[in-house]
Amino acid sequence: MVGLTKEKRDYLNKVVPISQLGELLGKSWERRKSIFCPFHENTRTMAAKVFPDTNTIFCYAEQKVFRPVDVMVKLLGWSLVQMMDYAKKFDCCVIPDSLDKKEPDVFDTEGMTLTQIILECDRRFKCE
Numbered sequence: 001m002v003g004l005t006k007e008k009r010d011y012l013n014k015v016v017p018i019s020q021l022g023e024l025l026g027k028s029w030e031r032r033k034s035i036f037c038p039f040h041e042n043t044r045t046m047a048a049k050v051f052p053d054t055n056t057i058f059c060y061a062e063q064k065v066f067r068p069v070d071v072m073v074k075l076l077g078w079s080l081v082q083m084m085d086y087a088k089k090f091d092c093c094v095i096p097d098s099l100d101k102k103e104p105d106v107f108d109t110e111g112m113t114l115t116q117i118i119l120e121c122d123r124r125f126k127c128e
């Protein structure tokens, strides 16, 4: 995809929760569980597993890791602009690397799951 640099890809994969994308697709990806792989023809035995903690889906049949960008591009058909726009909903929850961690309006997300980060973010900043 044009303009999808490694930095942008890393950013999107970091801030966009895979569980939220599952919701957009009408699937429940909040918990670690087996699913039919949405990236290949998979209808008999659930070939993939969701890992909300690492924000990934792993397909055992394909031996491939899928991240939020894969879901947004391949399943939702979004453009880079759409992805960056959607990420804004979540990016106040993540500490930009350039910011001093002592800033009062950011918090250390280390060891937190994405769900915890979003809840904590809501609590602190009332972000949408």
Ligand SMILES: [Zn+2]
Binding pocket: 037, 038, 039, 040, 042, 047, 048, 059, 060, 061, 062
């Ligand atoms: Zn697959």
